[in-house]
Amino acid sequence: MVMAVVQLTTFYIVLLFYGVQGLVPGLYCGDTNCYDVLGVTRDSEKSEISKSYRRLAIKYHPDRYKGADAEEKFREIATAYETLKNEDERSDYDYMLDHPEEYYYHYYQFYRRRMAPQVDVRIVIGAVIAIISIVQYVSWYQSYHSAISYALQQARYRTQVSIIQVTSNYVVLAVTRLKLLLRKLVYFLMTESYASQD
Numbered sequence: 001m002v003m004a005v006v007q008l009t010t011f012y013i014v015l016l017f018y019g020v021q022g023l024v025p026g027l028y029c030g031d032t033n034c035y036d037v038l039g040v041t042r043d044s045e046k047s048e049i050s051k052s053y054r055r056l057a058i059k060y061h062p063d064r065y066k067g068a069d070a071e072e073k074f075r076e077i078a079t080a081y082e083t084l085k086n087e088d089e090r091s092d093y094d095y096m097l098d099h100p101e102e103y104y105y106h107y108y109q110f111y112r113r114r115m116a117p118q119v120d121v122r123i124v125i126g127a128v129i130a131i132i133s134i135v136q137y138v139s140w141y142q143s144y145h146s147a148i149s150y151a152l153q154q155a156r157y158r159t160q161v162s163i164i165q166v167t168s169n170y171v172v173l174a175v176t177r178l179k180l181l182l183r184k185l186v187y188f189l190m191t192e193s194y195a196s197q198d
Contacts, residue, residue, distance in 0.1 A: 027107065028096070029105055032080075034083045038053060040084075042094065050081075056077045057078070059141065060073045088113070092106075
């Protein structure tokens, strides 16, 4: 009940200050209608809007137009074109003109379009993970090689490294012999099973 009264009060305040047109300062073209700024109607095609923008931009460009409000006028024309050239933003603007009572929704739509990320979040997360992984790999690779070079330079560690290397060679040799024995066993079992089937 209280929420409905607050919303109704807000609606009447908005209507009182901004009129029935639905124009809200700070959103889109502010207090002026974007269609009126460009001199087009709501039914105008995108090409008509672009032609009107180019014509007005040339006419009111600060280098050519020497009025006191040249920069402000040019900025207003550019803002109107930016609003109307994008179909999604244009439909939001038309909705704002048609429904002036949804004051907070207009702010939400306006800032959602302006502040929303334009790149898929999954791509950003994947790129960040890939970069972190590459940095970690390079860091570990450098620390591993610096530790090995340090161990090879020190006499007390050099003997331990050579012992570890010899024992690892024995382990590799033992694993290789074990694999060879397993292959021979598998071969023997397979030939026996074929011989028993005959």
